Amino acid sequence: MKRLIGKSGRLALAMCSALGIGSAFVSQPSAFAQSAPHITLTVSTWDSGNGLVAYKRGIAYFEKENPNIKVQIESIPWNYYMPKILTQMANGSAPDLMLVGDDNMPAFMKSGMISSLNFMFTPKYHLSVNDFIPNSFYIGNKPGAIYFVPKDAEDANVIYNKAMFKAAHLAFPKPGWTWQQFINDAKRLTIKRSGRTVQWGALLPGTGLRSGIEELANEWGGRILSANGKTASGYLNSRATQNAIKFYVNMYTQDHISPTPSQTASFGNIDLFMTGKVALEPTGSWNLEEYRQDPHLQYGVVPMPLGPTHKPTTVTWTAGWALYSRTQNRDAAVKLLRFFASRKWASINDYWGIPVRKDPQVDAQMIKQDPAISVFLQQRKYIAPLETTQTMNWSKDVQPALQQMLEQAILKPNSNVSSLIQQAAKQIDSNLQQDYTQ
């Protein structure tokens, strides 16, 4: 019995400790960290597969250079990444460094949960904002308000299947081509058999807004929101943006060159370009490494087609490393951040992603690996500011209304697109007003 009570007592004590009841009896972690010779940094990312392998290689180099610092990388699947980071923040246990996607950057900056990194971009750290490509660097960061060390910044370009072009007796697309040429090619590349589409000319992003209507709005000379990010009326429903949206919707409903958003979703995670189901895809460079390894896949890359303004422009997907404001290991974390911003990191990291740092040597090495990547590197200068990062809560206030509008317009071909745009603008204004007055 005594033994049983003893065991139960120990069990209860262990549970109390686990629940934090016994925290008063536990030594202070900060004091422990200061006196300990080794520091363990926690770093969270959504990278996985080859991206994560590359990271681990870079981290191994850093650990070798800094033997008193151990880095624990936690790879969290993309779908669970933000819920996990946010709940960790809510209970004060967020990682020392975390990767933040561009759409979350404004909320993180406002929250006070991440530290300003202005101090790093000074001669003391041998770092300057001039080391970076401004279009990419200032997507989340603002002059004088730097919170993110950019990881990479993918710009949108069109990847095309050379074999399909040859089979359709079409010339490969060239820089300076237009959206009308894109449609003409895509129509020729769409193949139907027995009433079923077996090959689509293009894979449009559906309700994915970035390379969809945001890209087209830029090319048509329009905007979705005002520059201060507080209103949609007068911008989303302006003539230029309306024309861009109608053009985009017509590619689905009249030209039938792309699977609809729900058709695309029904394929799950299958890469329709790689599996030979689509010929053209406006996207980032993230799948090129996989494409390179497929000896049967011949692909090329061309800049985004030009819109009526004939002004080259492209959107970007970017992410940056942020420093948790309550970290107990600030100095070590800053050291790692500094390493993330270095040329050494880019070279060890296997040139993963389109770099934000200006570095002709790194660029040359990347082009040597894959000549097609040169288009992504060249087009960085045309990256337009992201509307996503210019409002407080894009994913809550703007994105659902735009996606609903697009879904209705694409799935119900007879719907009045102008009217749907007006409704969306009204809804977004109401959401923004509510959010900015709270």
Add this chain to the structure above:
Amino acid sequence: MKGGDGDCYYSRRQVHMANVQTEVMSPVKATRRRRNSLQAKRERLFYILVLPWVIGFLAFTLGPMVYSLYLSFTHWDLFSSPRFIGLGNYAQLSGDPLFWQSLRVTSIYSIVSVPLGLIVSLMLAILLNQKVKGLSVFRTILYLPSVVSGVAVSTVFMWVFNPQFGLLNALLGELGVKGPGWLSDPNWALPSLILMSLWGVGGNMIIFLAGLQNIPVSLLEAASLDGATLWRRFWSVTIPILSPSILFNLVLSIINQFQTFTQAYVMTNGGPLHSTLFYVYYLFENAFQYLNMGYAAALGWILFIIILVLTMIVLATSKKWVFYQGE
């Protein structure tokens, strides 16, 4: 003095008798004392053994529930501290069209899939209750799908329902029928998921099978001798005796179906056109995509109340249609 003596004598006798009784009763008392002591030890042991569960329940169930109730009266975006807004979230619900849409989708799904699931699982249980060769193999085959993870099942069914290359449309094509877009068609997406829900009837089926095997053969034989037809025996003997299992499966199915999430999360993202916007998926969107934790907590409590009321209604009416053999 006499009186005094007498009193003294009487008292002495009483004391003597008491002593005698004590001597006689002491083993009994001792046994009782030992028993009490044993009882106390057993009680202590009971409390020690249930303590981990109690701590777990308080920390991981009741505590979070009470906190979520508090959160439902606040505005909280996870970054800043929760701000008390009274009944604001609950008031907002009534004017939120997506709240009503999610409730509508979940209700339709539950109203159709719960009875459908019960009927199909009962039919399968009856089939598996027959004495045929290889019965255990059939039982295993039919139960197996219900132990496969929801995400895996959802991924498989995305391909089954694929309008271009899916198994279902290929089969329909062989019959000369052009299949619909299933998950990509707003009119077909919810019926597709209802159809898919039948994949998991194995759990209910096992409970029905256990119930069917508890039915005394003598009752069925007696009914046969009285001239009852097969249908009559099923309706008047099998169903009443099976009614506790039906009640159990009904309550659990209602709870499970109102909490449907995985299919929407993995297969449809609530679309197309919100046609599969399940309640719990909408709650998740509010919590982790829009960071409306307070609003999500309010949604959670409304769902809790809906499920509680439905369960109470089922249990209250069960007195009229559930029969226990001991009664």
